[in-house]
Amino acid sequence: MTGAAVIAALGVGFGSAQLMNRPASGDDHAEEGHAEEGHAEEGEALAMTPEQAAAAGVSVIAVQRGGGTELKLPGRVAFSPGAEAAVDAPLGGAVVRVHVGLGDRVAPGTALVTLRSPDGAASRADADASAATAEAARAAERRDRTLFEQGWISQARLDVTASEMRRAEAELRAARARVGAFGTPGADGLTVVRSPIAGVVTRISAAPGQVLHEEALQVAAVADPRRIELVFEAPPSAAALLSVGDRLDSTVAGSRVVSGVVVAIAPANENGVVIVRARPTGEAAPAGSVVSARITAGGGDGAMVVPVDAVQTVEGTPSVFVQEGEGFHVRPVVTGRTADGRVEILSGLTGDERIAGVGAFLLKAELAKGEADHGH
Structure with missing residues (x-):
């Protein structure tokens, strides 16, 4: 009986060990994968319209191209000609x-x-007097023409009367033009x-x-606040490097990005400065704002680059927020060199996307908040 009990105990222990050591099933793996923190996955989305993003302080920009010749130019936001x-x-x-x-x-x-204005009153009086004189001259011309047709006066007399009428009408037109130039003043x-x-x-x-x-x-x-442009001052050597149609990104107050396209390049002035004018392609800052721009000359055929602020670490992976429809999608990227406030993107983007620039960290915080609420 003692031997049988020992054998039974050994059997139960072996069975328990086998149960504890058996491989986890597919469902167990799914639960473990859901429980542990993973890497950022492409397609993770955050619902937010462009208007909501702008109101929250998130700027949406295009992916730029590095390489070529780059110039840093000081400038300002100014009213367009005629504005x-x-x-x-x-x-x-x-x-x-x-x-x-x-x-x-x-x-x-x-x-x-x-x-x-006394001058205004005088101009109005001159116009009124000229109108009266012209009316009298027209009446005299009508009278003499009737008398000429009846044979009472000569052709020479009629010609003199007609000439006086034309002179009076010319003086009236000049007087009315002066009144119009003076803003049409009244008799007072x-x-x-x-x-x-x-x-x-x-x-x-x-x-x-x-x-x-x-x-x-x-x-x-x-001034019309909607008609504005970006005006930059460049050194003379920039004239040979820039051309109409070059794209630029300018920064307002060190944070906000304003994109534009070069529309005009003036020759160097007497001070040796080339004035570069650009048309904003999106919402711009008010006139008078100071901006600094980086202009990529020659079309920008280099590597893709984005502002450093656009790259956020999401679940341990460098990622950018790509605007798609009514929201932003997390897109993991491989980054390269970082220089002068921009980071090179080696893979993960095609270059045609519009992404969150300044304020991208707000989207990251909102995404983390949503995941936390989902977890609860």
Whole structure:
């Protein structure tokens, strides 16, 4: 009986050992894989529209190409030609009323300032007198023409009357042109200065009671904030390296990225500076903002490069957030050299993607938050 008990115990122990040592099934592997932390997988998505991303401080940029010749240029955001108007009063006088304030939106023809001008009153009087003279000359010409047709006056007399009529009409046209140039003042000399363009009032130089003289007639400035461009100053050697159509990325205040395309390159001025103008391809900073740009000349046929901020470590793998549809997808990448705020992408991107640049870390934090909520 003692021997039988020993044999039974050994059998139970061997069976338990076999059970504990048997290979894990497929379901066990799945549970273990779900439990442990893995690497970033392509396709991991974060739902966020471009508008939501912009509101959160995330900029969306295109993948750039390194190589070629690169230039770093200082610059500024400026109004495009014709987008800003310095409005002068057409003649001197005393300011009666200022109709607008700084920041007001105006349309073409909106009243800016009303002034009372003796010169305006005189021009209106001249125009009215010329109109009366021209009307009298036309009546005289009609009378003499009738008399000529009836044989009472000669052709020479009719020719003199017709000439006087034409002279009076010419003086009337000149008088009306002066009135129009003076802003069409009334008989009392009141003249309304109006905005020539649509935009925002950026400066007011007149106040009620102020007397405007010929040396200082400016009353306001109006600019269209939507019509802006990027203006850079380049050394003379840059003229041979740049061409219209080259792409650039400029940085505002050290963080925000504004992309653009070169539209004009002026010859070096007397100071030896080449002015480079570019058209923003996306949302730009307000006029007056200081920017610095890196211009890739010659089309940029080198390796793919992105800002350092665009590459985030997601679950231990360098990754970028690629904008696709109404969200961002995690795309693992292989990085190369890092220089001057940009990192080389060796693989993982095609170069046609639009990715999160400045603020990409916010997407990483949002992704981690979503995974934590999913875990709970």
